[in-house]
């Protein structure tokens with residue numbers, strides 16, 4: 001175990017008779033950025049919900065920060081923070097009130113100060129006293145991520161953190177993620193964007209039809225790709241090519 | 254686990270603060286809740302009142318307890334509504350992934366329901382005073398009235414919690430309160446039950462609203478409360494306990 005922030009073995013989950021996770025295996029190293037890639041409906045959110053104790057698995061084990069999600073959910077909750085796929089902010093409260101609320105729930109000594117600092121860091125100071133319902137999608141997402149940073153959890157889940165963001169805000173979000181990892185926080189993110197995984201992640205896993213079909217560093221994954229043929233121009237495979245090639249291979253079988 | 258328990262009350266306080274803000278920012282909900290009962294009170298007192306024989310000289314005094322119950326029954330549908338919306342939004346998932354007692358979220362809603370219903374009850378009593386409501390009750394009787402109303406609110410709030418937690422649509426989450434609002438009409442809230450046909454009368458005299466209305470009416474007019482108050486309390490506690498258990502079950506299943 002030692003250095004693993006997350007360790008998942010044989011994880012299974014079905015909704016009614018729809019088998020979403022067949023047997024998922026993965027390991028995330030402490031302090032790293034881990035990207036889980038998968039197309040729509042692959043089960044990324046399902047994995048995140050199980051790891052963040054919102055959903056019970058049908059089989060297999062998942063250990064998060066040394067706590068079993070099934071038997072020690074309280075321990076898991078002490079050490080994680082979740083930014084769900086859909087912005088989890090209270091729309092009727094202002095940005096500042098949202099942050100103060102979470103800081104109070106984390107029992108921090110100075111909730112107002114915490115809120116002020118985060119508002120500044122995420123460029124929300126001007127909008128701080130407006131209701132979150134008046135925020136743009138990007139501002140809401142920034143507030144959402146800011147709320148997840150409160151209390152400095154060891155591990156942060158980001159479920160499709162940049163879906164629906166414009167390119168500029170996206171790059172900003174990437175910066176935050178990198179800063180987090182530099183500060184020692186483990187980041188588990190899901191994404192449909194291959195370039196996002198390529199940009200951010202130390203390790204990438206591809207979830208397809210209920211199992212992890214590839215797992216490794218970007219270079220590892222590149223090796224899985226058939227060597228570039230000598231053509232007019234030699235083309236380095238992008239992660240997109242790799243992704244499509246791997247999925248294609250599976251489906252050919 | 255220990256830390257979660259240790260912080261239960263402070264966490265619940267934060268949740269209460271949150272949903273009280275929601276209410277304060279949508280004062281229209283409180284006004285809507287007060288509007289119908291006040292309109293009914295006006296209608297019954299100034300339009301039908303002359304034709305209704307209650308055996309009392311002050312019809313507002315007779316009517317008020319039933320009107321208050323109607324207000325509470327419509328007020329709690331907003332609790333179901335707010336719970337339903339919360340369940341649908343991502344924020345509840347954030348709370349549930351944090352080290353806070355899950356029931357703190359639910360209790361925040363329940364206490365908010367009590368506070369907002371107390372506000373509407375006070376508004377309606379003020380209007381009733383203008384319309385000629387007078388009470389000779391002493392402090393102790395008033396406390397008893399407040400106690401019964403709070404208990405009634407809690408009982409219906411837990412019913413609302415079941416609905417809010419299990420509803421599939423906003424309409425479903427709010428529509429359940431219509432029959433509850435209707436219940437006082439088939440009770441002694443507006444007219445004495447002796448004028449009713451036997452079957453209706455049998456229902457009216459044995460449903461919770463009648464005993465609660467009679468108990469409050471007796472307390473407000475310094476009459477002996479007799480056994481009504483015990484029947485009223487038994488109903489309130491009964492509904493409270495049963496709906497609490499079902500609501501908690503629905504809640505555990507959802508989260």
Ligand SMILES: Nc1ncnc2c1ncn2[C@@H]1O[C@H](COP(=O)(O)OP(=O)(O)OP(=O)(O)O)[C@@H](O)[C@H]1O
Pocket residue numbers: 015016018020038039040041042043044045046047085192
């Ligand atoms: N509560 C549920 N009941 C039934 N089926 C569900 C439920 N939640 C998810 N599913 C199904 O499980 C599959 C995986 O869903 P999940 O949300 O985990 O996918 P995802 O990879 O996060 O997709 P997306 O990229 O669209 O967010 C989907 O086919 C979805 O329809």
Ligand SMILES: [Mg+2]
Pocket residue numbers: 044045046085159160
């Ligand atoms: Mg998803």
